[in-house]
Amino acid sequence: MFGSHLSIAGGMYKAVLEAERLGFDTVQVFTKNQQQWRVPPLSEESRARWQNECRRLGFDQVVSHDSYLINLASPDPDLRKKSIELFTEELVRCHLLGIPYLVTHPGAHMGQRDDPACESEGCQRVAEALDLILGQYPDHRTIVCLEITAGQGSGLGYRLEHLSSIIKQNRHSDRLGVCLDTAHLFAAGYDFRGNIQYKHLLRQIDTTVGLERVRVWHLNDSQKPLGSRVDRHDHIGLGMIGEEGFKPMIRDKRWRDTPKILETPKLKHPDGRDWDSINLERLKSLIK
Numbered sequence: 001m002f003g004s005h006l007s008i009a010g011g012m013y014k015a016v017l018e019a020e021r022l023g024f025d026t027v028q029v030f031t032k033n034q035q036q037w038r039v040p041p042l043s044e045e046s047r048a049r050w051q052n053e054c055r056r057l058g059f060d061q062v063v064s065h066d067s068y069l070i071n072l073a074s075p076d077p078d079l080r081k082k083s084i085e086l087f088t089e090e091l092v093r094c095h096l097l098g099i100p101y102l103v104t105h106p107g108a109h110m111g112q113r114d115d116p117a118c119e120s121e122g123c124q125r126v127a128e129a130l131d132l133i134l135g136q137y138p139d140h141r142t143i144v145c146l147e148i149t150a151g152q153g154s155g156l157g158y159r160l161e162h163l164s165s166i167i168k169q170n171r172h173s174d175r176l177g178v179c180l181d182t183a184h185l186f187a188a189g190y191d192f193r194g195n196i197q198y199k200h201l202l203r204q205i206d207t208t209v210g211l212e213r214v215r216v217w218h219l220n221d222s223q224k225p226l227g228s229r230v231d232r233h234d235h236i237g238l239g240m241i242g243e244e245g246f247k248p249m250i251r252d253k254r255w256r257d258t259p260k261i262l263e264t265p266k267l268k269h270p271d272g273r274d275w276d277s278i279n280l281e282r283l284k285s286l287i288k
Protein backbone atom coordinates (compact mmCIF):
# COMPACT_ATOMS: atom_id res chain seq x y z
CA MET A 1 0.00 0.00 0.00
CA PHE A 2 1.63 3.19 -1.21
CA GLY A 3 0.92 6.79 -0.28
CA SER A 4 2.47 10.20 -0.23
CA HIS A 5 2.62 13.11 2.16
CA LEU A 6 0.31 15.64 0.50
CA SER A 7 -0.83 19.18 1.16
CA ILE A 8 -4.11 20.06 2.87
CA ALA A 9 -4.10 23.60 1.43
CA GLY A 10 -7.67 24.48 0.45
CA GLY A 11 -9.17 21.81 2.72
CA MET A 12 -8.14 18.50 4.25
CA TYR A 13 -10.05 16.51 1.61
CA LYS A 14 -7.83 18.04 -1.10
CA ALA A 15 -4.98 15.78 0.01
CA VAL A 16 -7.19 12.72 -0.57
CA LEU A 17 -8.22 13.92 -4.04
CA GLU A 18 -4.58 14.57 -4.93
CA ALA A 19 -3.62 11.07 -3.73
CA GLU A 20 -6.35 9.66 -5.98
CA ARG A 21 -5.12 11.69 -8.96
CA LEU A 22 -1.55 10.48 -8.45
CA GLY A 23 -2.61 6.82 -8.12
CA PHE A 24 -1.92 6.18 -4.43
CA ASP A 25 -3.89 3.86 -2.07
CA THR A 26 -3.37 6.04 0.99
CA VAL A 27 -2.16 9.46 2.10
CA GLN A 28 -0.24 11.19 4.87
CA VAL A 29 -1.15 14.70 6.04
CA PHE A 30 -0.51 17.33 8.65
CA THR A 31 -3.96 17.91 10.18
CA LYS A 32 -3.08 21.59 10.71
CA ASN A 33 -0.37 24.07 9.65
CA GLN A 34 2.65 22.27 11.06
CA GLN A 35 4.70 25.45 11.58
CA GLN A 36 2.22 27.03 13.99
CA TRP A 37 1.43 26.38 17.64
CA ARG A 38 -2.03 27.80 17.07
CA VAL A 39 -4.67 25.20 16.28
CA PRO A 40 -7.76 26.40 14.42
CA PRO A 41 -10.89 24.41 15.24
CA LEU A 42 -11.73 21.54 12.92
CA SER A 43 -15.05 22.37 11.28
CA GLU A 44 -17.78 19.79 10.93
CA GLU A 45 -17.77 20.41 7.18
CA SER A 46 -14.02 19.81 6.87
CA ARG A 47 -14.30 16.61 8.86
CA ALA A 48 -17.28 15.33 6.87
CA ARG A 49 -15.65 16.03 3.47
CA TRP A 50 -12.46 14.30 4.56
CA GLN A 51 -14.31 11.25 5.80
CA ASN A 52 -16.52 11.06 2.72
CA GLU A 53 -13.54 11.11 0.36
CA CYS A 54 -11.64 8.55 2.45
CA ARG A 55 -14.69 6.29 2.49
CA ARG A 56 -15.31 6.66 -1.25
CA LEU A 57 -11.74 5.58 -2.02
CA GLY A 58 -11.50 2.96 0.72
CA PHE A 59 -8.63 4.85 2.39
CA ASP A 60 -8.74 3.30 5.87
CA GLN A 61 -4.98 3.26 6.56
CA VAL A 62 -4.30 7.00 6.39
CA VAL A 63 -1.52 8.60 8.36
CA SER A 64 -1.05 11.93 10.11
CA HIS A 65 2.36 13.44 10.89
CA ASP A 66 2.60 15.71 13.91
CA SER A 67 4.02 19.24 13.92
CA TYR A 68 7.81 19.61 13.91
CA LEU A 69 7.46 22.21 16.69
CA ILE A 70 6.59 19.48 19.19
CA ASN A 71 9.40 18.23 21.43
CA LEU A 72 8.16 15.80 24.05
CA ALA A 73 11.78 15.13 25.10
CA SER A 74 12.52 18.74 26.00
CA PRO A 75 13.82 19.42 29.51
CA ASP A 76 12.48 23.00 29.25
CA PRO A 77 9.18 23.20 31.22
CA ASP A 78 7.56 25.78 28.92
CA LEU A 79 8.37 23.96 25.70
CA ARG A 80 7.31 20.68 27.30
CA LYS A 81 3.95 22.13 28.35
CA LYS A 82 3.31 23.61 24.89
CA SER A 83 4.39 20.35 23.24
CA ILE A 84 2.06 18.26 25.39
CA GLU A 85 -0.85 20.62 24.64
CA LEU A 86 -0.24 20.58 20.90
CA PHE A 87 0.31 16.83 20.74
CA THR A 88 -2.97 16.36 22.61
CA GLU A 89 -4.68 18.46 19.90
CA GLU A 90 -3.01 16.34 17.22
CA LEU A 91 -4.34 13.17 18.80
CA VAL A 92 -7.86 14.56 19.19
CA ARG A 93 -7.89 15.66 15.54
CA CYS A 94 -6.84 12.18 14.40
CA HIS A 95 -9.62 10.71 16.50
CA LEU A 96 -12.21 13.09 15.00
CA LEU A 97 -10.97 12.44 11.47
CA GLY A 98 -10.80 8.67 11.92
CA ILE A 99 -7.04 8.59 11.25
CA PRO A 100 -5.55 5.36 12.62
CA TYR A 101 -1.86 6.39 12.74
CA LEU A 102 -0.18 9.51 14.13
CA VAL A 103 3.55 9.59 13.36
CA THR A 104 5.81 11.59 15.66
CA HIS A 105 9.53 12.17 16.04
CA PRO A 106 10.59 11.33 19.60
CA GLY A 107 12.18 14.79 20.00
CA ALA A 108 15.52 16.19 21.12
CA HIS A 109 16.95 15.95 24.64
CA MET A 110 18.85 19.25 24.18
CA GLY A 111 21.88 18.00 26.15
CA GLN A 112 25.30 16.64 25.15
CA ARG A 113 25.05 14.85 21.81
CA ASP A 114 25.13 11.03 22.05
CA ASP A 115 25.46 11.15 25.84
CA PRO A 116 23.77 7.96 27.10
CA ALA A 117 22.46 9.62 30.29
CA CYS A 118 20.92 12.53 28.35
CA GLU A 119 19.39 10.07 25.91
CA SER A 120 17.86 7.85 28.56
CA GLU A 121 16.45 10.86 30.43
CA GLY A 122 15.05 12.17 27.15
CA CYS A 123 13.36 8.84 26.40
CA GLN A 124 11.90 8.84 29.91
CA ARG A 125 10.45 12.35 29.38
CA VAL A 126 8.86 11.24 26.09
CA ALA A 127 7.34 8.14 27.72
CA GLU A 128 5.93 10.21 30.60
CA ALA A 129 4.48 12.85 28.27
CA LEU A 130 2.79 10.18 26.13
CA ASP A 131 1.45 8.50 29.27
CA LEU A 132 -0.16 11.76 30.30
CA ILE A 133 -1.62 12.43 26.85
CA LEU A 134 -2.90 8.93 26.08
CA GLY A 135 -4.23 8.52 29.62
CA GLN A 136 -6.69 11.39 29.03
CA TYR A 137 -8.40 9.55 26.17
CA PRO A 138 -8.81 5.89 27.05
CA ASP A 139 -11.34 5.38 24.22
CA HIS A 140 -9.17 6.76 21.39
CA ARG A 141 -7.93 4.15 18.92
CA THR A 142 -5.27 6.14 17.02
CA ILE A 143 -1.87 4.45 17.27
CA VAL A 144 1.01 6.84 17.99
CA CYS A 145 3.92 5.73 15.81
CA LEU A 146 7.37 6.72 17.02
CA GLU A 147 9.52 7.44 14.00
CA ILE A 148 13.13 6.36 13.63
CA THR A 149 15.25 9.47 13.02
CA ALA A 150 18.54 10.27 11.31
CA GLY A 151 19.95 11.43 14.65
CA GLN A 152 20.80 15.04 13.89
CA GLY A 153 21.96 17.17 16.85
CA SER A 154 20.57 15.94 20.15
CA GLY A 155 17.66 14.24 18.41
CA LEU A 156 16.49 10.97 19.93
CA GLY A 157 15.21 7.99 17.98
CA TYR A 158 18.22 7.18 15.78
CA ARG A 159 18.56 3.85 17.56
CA LEU A 160 15.76 1.28 17.64
CA GLU A 161 16.64 0.92 21.33
CA HIS A 162 15.46 4.51 21.96
CA LEU A 163 12.05 3.64 20.54
CA SER A 164 11.81 0.40 22.51
CA SER A 165 12.84 2.18 25.70
CA ILE A 166 9.99 4.70 25.26
CA ILE A 167 7.52 1.91 24.52
CA LYS A 168 8.61 -0.20 27.49
CA GLN A 169 8.29 2.71 29.91
CA ASN A 170 4.80 3.64 28.71
CA ARG A 171 1.63 2.45 30.42
CA HIS A 172 -0.34 2.59 27.16
CA SER A 173 2.12 0.64 25.04
CA ASP A 174 -0.73 -1.15 23.23
CA ARG A 175 -1.40 2.24 21.59
CA LEU A 176 2.19 2.76 20.46
CA GLY A 177 3.68 1.69 17.14
CA VAL A 178 6.78 2.45 15.10
CA CYS A 179 7.33 4.25 11.80
CA LEU A 180 10.45 3.30 9.87
CA ASP A 181 11.80 5.91 7.45
CA THR A 182 14.28 4.38 5.00
CA ALA A 183 16.32 7.59 4.66
CA HIS A 184 16.50 7.98 8.44
CA LEU A 185 17.42 4.32 9.03
CA PHE A 186 20.18 4.63 6.45
CA ALA A 187 21.54 7.93 7.77
CA ALA A 188 21.42 6.47 11.29
CA GLY A 189 23.68 3.64 10.13
CA TYR A 190 21.23 0.79 9.49
CA ASP A 191 22.08 -0.80 6.14
CA PHE A 192 19.34 -2.83 4.45
CA ARG A 193 20.70 -2.98 0.90
CA GLY A 194 20.84 -6.62 -0.12
CA ASN A 195 19.09 -9.65 1.35
CA ILE A 196 21.66 -10.41 4.03
CA GLN A 197 21.73 -6.86 5.35
CA TYR A 198 17.93 -6.60 5.17
CA LYS A 199 17.47 -9.84 7.15
CA HIS A 200 19.91 -8.51 9.72
CA LEU A 201 17.83 -5.33 10.05
CA LEU A 202 14.66 -7.42 10.51
CA ARG A 203 16.36 -9.26 13.36
CA GLN A 204 17.39 -5.96 14.95
CA ILE A 205 13.81 -4.68 14.68
CA ASP A 206 12.43 -7.87 16.13
CA THR A 207 14.75 -7.92 19.13
CA THR A 208 14.07 -4.26 19.99
CA VAL A 209 10.61 -2.90 19.17
CA GLY A 210 9.24 -6.11 17.62
CA LEU A 211 8.23 -6.49 13.96
CA GLU A 212 4.51 -6.24 14.79
CA ARG A 213 5.03 -2.68 16.09
CA VAL A 214 6.00 -1.41 12.65
CA ARG A 215 2.76 0.14 11.39
CA VAL A 216 4.04 2.73 8.88
CA TRP A 217 7.02 3.07 6.55
CA HIS A 218 8.34 6.29 5.04
CA LEU A 219 9.98 5.58 1.71
CA ASN A 220 12.69 8.08 0.90
CA ASP A 221 16.09 7.66 -0.70
CA SER A 222 18.95 9.40 1.10
CA GLN A 223 21.18 12.11 -0.32
CA LYS A 224 23.63 11.44 2.52
CA PRO A 225 25.76 8.32 3.09
CA LEU A 226 25.20 5.43 5.49
CA GLY A 227 25.71 6.55 9.09
CA SER A 228 26.04 10.24 8.16
CA ARG A 229 23.38 11.19 10.75
CA VAL A 230 22.08 13.81 8.31
CA ASP A 231 18.46 13.81 7.11
CA ARG A 232 18.17 14.67 3.40
CA HIS A 233 15.48 12.92 1.39
CA ASP A 234 16.02 12.04 -2.25
CA HIS A 235 13.89 10.53 -5.02
CA ILE A 236 13.65 6.73 -5.03
CA GLY A 237 16.68 5.27 -6.76
CA LEU A 238 18.54 8.57 -7.10
CA GLY A 239 20.16 8.62 -3.66
CA MET A 240 22.70 6.53 -1.77
CA ILE A 241 20.22 3.70 -1.10
CA GLY A 242 19.49 3.20 -4.79
CA GLU A 243 16.87 1.06 -6.53
CA GLU A 244 18.66 -2.20 -5.67
CA GLY A 245 18.83 -1.12 -2.04
CA PHE A 246 15.06 -0.81 -1.79
CA LYS A 247 14.30 -4.18 -3.38
CA PRO A 248 14.46 -6.55 -0.37
CA MET A 249 12.17 -4.33 1.71
CA ILE A 250 9.72 -3.57 -1.11
CA ARG A 251 9.49 -7.26 -2.06
CA ASP A 252 8.89 -8.40 1.50
CA LYS A 253 5.22 -9.50 1.57
CA ARG A 254 4.89 -8.80 5.28
CA TRP A 255 4.65 -5.06 4.43
CA ARG A 256 2.11 -5.47 1.62
CA ASP A 257 -0.77 -3.90 3.59
CA THR A 258 1.38 -1.49 5.62
CA PRO A 259 1.13 2.17 4.54
CA LYS A 260 4.37 3.06 2.73
CA ILE A 261 4.53 6.83 2.36
CA LEU A 262 6.71 8.92 0.04
CA GLU A 263 8.17 12.07 1.57
CA THR A 264 10.37 12.87 -1.39
CA PRO A 265 10.61 16.36 -2.90
CA LYS A 266 7.37 17.24 -4.76
CA LEU A 267 7.62 19.66 -7.69
CA LYS A 268 7.50 18.53 -11.29
CA HIS A 269 10.07 16.59 -13.28
CA PRO A 270 11.51 18.63 -16.20
CA ASP A 271 9.42 16.40 -18.51
CA GLY A 272 6.24 17.77 -16.86
CA ARG A 273 5.32 14.65 -14.87
CA ASP A 274 4.78 14.73 -11.11
CA TRP A 275 7.75 13.41 -9.15
CA ASP A 276 5.32 11.51 -6.93
CA SER A 277 4.06 9.54 -9.95
CA ILE A 278 7.60 8.81 -11.08
CA ASN A 279 8.61 7.61 -7.60
CA LEU A 280 5.48 5.48 -7.31
CA GLU A 281 6.12 3.90 -10.71
CA ARG A 282 9.72 3.19 -9.68
CA LEU A 283 8.61 1.50 -6.46
CA LYS A 284 6.06 -0.66 -8.25
CA SER A 285 8.65 -1.69 -10.83
CA LEU A 286 10.86 -3.00 -8.01
CA ILE A 287 8.23 -5.48 -6.81
CA LYS A 288 8.39 -7.53 -10.02
Ligand SMILES: [Zn+2]
Nearest residue numbers: 147181218263
Ligand atom coordinates in the same frame (compact mmCIF):
# COMPACT_ATOMS: atom_id res chain seq x y z
ZN1 LIG B 1 9.68 10.38 7.69
Ligand SMILES: [Zn+2]
Nearest residue numbers: 183184231233
Ligand atom coordinates in the same frame (compact mmCIF):
# COMPACT_ATOMS: atom_id res chain seq x y z
ZN1 LIG C 1 13.40 13.01 7.17
